[in-house]
Amino acid sequence: MTDAKRQAALDYHANPIPGKLSVELTKPTATARDLALAYSPGVAEPVREIARDPENAYLYTGKGNLVAVISDGSAILGLGNLGALASKPVMEGKGVLFKCFAGINSVDLEVNAESPQAFIDTVARIADTWGGINLEDIKAPECFEIERALVEQCNIPVFHDDQHGTAIVTAAGMLNALDVAGKSLESARIVCLGAGAAAIACMKLLVSCGARAENIVMLDRKGVIHSGREDLNQYKAMFAVDTDKRTLDDAIDGADVFVGLSGPGLMTADHIRKMADNPVVFACTNPDPEIDPDLARETRPDVIMATGRSDYPNQVNNVLGFPFIFRGALDVRATRINEEMKVAAVHALKDLAREPVPQAVLEAYDKASMTFGRDYIIPTPVDVRLLERVSSAVAQAAVDSGVARKPYPSHYPLKTVDEVYGG
Numbered sequence: 364m365t366d367a368k369r370q371a372a373l374d375y376h377a378n379p380i381p382g383k384l385s386v387e388l389t390k391p392t393a394t395a396r397d398l399a400l401a402y403s404p405g406v407a408e409p410v411r412e413i414a415r416d417p418e419n420a421y422l423y424t425g426k427g428n429l430v431a432v433i434s435d436g437s438a439i440l441g442l443g444n445l446g447a448l449a450s451k452p453v454m455e456g457k458g459v460l461f462k463c464f465a466g467i468n469s470v471d472l473e474v475n476a477e478s479p480q481a482f483i484d485t486v487a488r489i490a491d492t493w494g495g496i497n498l499e500d501i502k503a504p505e506c507f508e509i510e511r512a513l514v515e516q517c518n519i520p521v522f523h524d525d526q527h528g529t530a531i532v533t534a535a536g537m538l539n540a541l542d543v544a545g546k547s548l549e550s551a552r553i554v555c556l557g558a559g560a561a562a563i564a565c566m567k568l569l570v571s572c573g574a575r576a577e578n579i580v581m582l583d584r585k586g587v588i589h590s591g592r593e594d595l596n597q598y599k600a601m602f603a604v605d606t607d608k609r610t611l612d613d614a615i616d617g618a619d620v621f622v623g624l625s626g627p628g629l630m631t632a633d634h635i636r637k638m639a640d641n642p643v644v645f646a647c648t649n650p651d652p653e654i655d656p657d658l659a660r661e662t663r664p665d666v667i668m669a670t671g672r673s674d675y676p677n678q679v680n681n682v683l684g685f686p687f688i689f690r691g692a693l694d695v696r697a698t699r700i701n702e703e704m705k706v707a708a709v710h711a712l713k714d715l716a717r718e719p720v721p722q723a724v725l726e727a728y729d730k731a732s733m734t735f736g737r738d739y740i741i742p743t744p745v746d747v748r749l750l751e752r753v754s755s756a757v758a759q760a761a762v763d764s765g766v767a768r769k770p771y772p773s774h775y776p777l778k779t780v781d782e783v784y785g786g
C-alpha cells in the first residue's frame with residue numbers, strides 16, 4: 364500500500380468520529396411519557412413477558428435482527444495472531460457490511476481468552492441475547508472445536524465466517540471460473556496453499572460440490588500434506604494424499620486451480636507459469652494476496668484471477684455470503700446454518716453472476732460493462748440482488764431442511780434493506 368493510501372485508510376477510520384459504527388434509537392424519547400415507556404416503569408412489562416416466555420425477546424427487543432461478531436484476534440485476516448483488541452476494526456467492518464448489505468444490527472465482541480474452552484464458555488454465557496453469532500478470525504485448529512461446541516450449546520445460528528462464508532463464496536466462484544475455463548470441478552487438479560480455517564472448509568465444500576479429494580493437494584507451512592506426515596492434526600489429515608510431491612513448486616506443476624488461503628506473496632511468477640491452460644488462481648489472502656494480480660495477468664494472460672480485495676475484478680470474499688446468509692437464517696428463525704443452507708447460497712451466488720449486471724453496479728465500479736466471463740465470475744458486493752437471491756435461497760433451504768422455527772417470510776423476496784422488518 365502506498366503511504367497515501369495507508370493514510371487515507373487511517374483517516375477513514377478516525378474521522379469525523381472514531382470507528383465505523385454507531386447505535387441508533389428506534390423509539391421516541393423526547394417526553395416524560397416516552398421515558399416512562401422506554402425505561403421505568405414501562406420497561407418492566409417486556410421484562411415480565413420475556414421471563415414468562417423467552418420467545419418474547421424476539422417481540423420486545425432487538426434480538427431477532429442482532430448478530431454478535433465475535434473474535435479472539437488469533438487470525439486477523441492474513442495478518443496473524445495480533446490479539447483481541449487489534450481485531451476490532453475488522454469486526455466493526457463486518458458490522459458495517461451486515462448493516463449496509465442486509466440491514467442486520469451487530470455488535471462486535473473481542474474476547475481475550477486464555478484457552479479455547481474459556482472462549483467457548485464466554486460466548487455460551489452471552490449467546491441467548493443475540494439472534495445469531497458470527498465467529499470471525501479465529502485460527503485453526505482451535506476454531507473447529509470452538510464452533511462445534513458452540514453450535515451444540517446454542518439454539519441460534521453460530522457460524523464461523525472464515526470457514527463457511529469463505530467456502531460458500533469460493534465454491535460459487537470456482538464453479539463459474541472452471542466453466543469459463545472449459546473445465547469441470549470433478550476433473551480439476553487443485554492446489555490449496557494453507558490448511559487452516561478457510562482452507563479446510565473451502566476444500567471440504569468443493570469436495571461436496573463435486574471435486575475429487577484425491578485431486579486436491581493441500582500445503583501448510585511445512586509443505587505438502589501427504590500421508591507420510593506424522594505431524595498432522597485431524598483436520599489436515601483428512602486431506603493427506605499419497606504423493607511424492609513436497610513443495611508448492613512440485614504441486615503446482617500442471618495444476619488447473621490454485622486456491623491461496625495462507626499468506627502474502629507466497630506464489631511466484633514461476634509457479635503460475637507451470638500451471639495448466641486457463642489456470643484458475645484464487646489468491647484470497649487479505650489484504651495482500653499470494654500473488655499480485657497484475658503480475659499474474661502479465662505472466663499468464665489466460666489466467667482467471669480472483670482476490671479477496673475490492674480493488675480488483677473477481678472479489679472472492681466472504682462479504683458476498685455472511686450478510687445474506689444470516690438475513691435468511693434470522694428471518695425464518697433458523698436454529699442453525701446447515702449444509703443445505705450453505706449449498707443453496709452457493710447456487711444463488713453462482714447463478715446470479717450469469718445474469719445481466721444492473722446499472723448501479725456498473726456505476727459503483729466505474730465500468731461500461733460487466734458480463735459473465737474471465738473478469739466477472741462472481742457478483743460484486745454492492746449488487747442489491749444478493750439480498751433478494753441469497754437470503755431467499757437460504758431461508759427456503761432452512762424451511763425445507765427442518766431447521767426453521769418460522770415459515771418462509773411473507774415479505775420475501777427482499778428488494779432493499781428498507782424492507783427487512785416487513786410491511
Ligand SMILES: NC(=O)C1=CN([C@@H]2O[C@H](COP(=O)(O)OP(=O)(O)OC[C@H]3O[C@@H](n4cnc5c(N)ncnc54)[C@H](OP(=O)(O)O)[C@@H]3O)[C@@H](O)[C@H]2O)C=CC1
Pocket residue numbers: 437438439440441442500501502503504524525526529556557558559560561562582583584585586623624625626629647648649650670671679680681682
Ligand atoms: N477472501 C476471503 O474471503 C477470506 C480470506 N481469508 C484469508 O485466508 C488466510 C488464512 O485465514 P484463516 O484460515 O482464517 O487462518 P488460519 O490461521 O486458520 O490458517 C492459516 C493457514 O495458512 C497457512 N500458512 C501460513 N503461512 C504459510 C506459508 N508460508 N506457507 C504455507 N502455508 C502457510 C498456515 O499453515 P500452518 O497450518 O502450518 O500454520 C495455516 O494452515 C488469511 O490470509 C485470510 O485473509 C480467510 C477468510 C476469508
Ligand SMILES: CC(=O)C(=O)O
Pocket residue numbers: 439440441500524525648649671680681682
Ligand atoms: C475476509 C476475511 O474474513 C478474512 O480475510 O479473514
Ligand SMILES: [Mg+2]
Pocket residue numbers: 440499500524525
Ligand atoms: Mg475473516
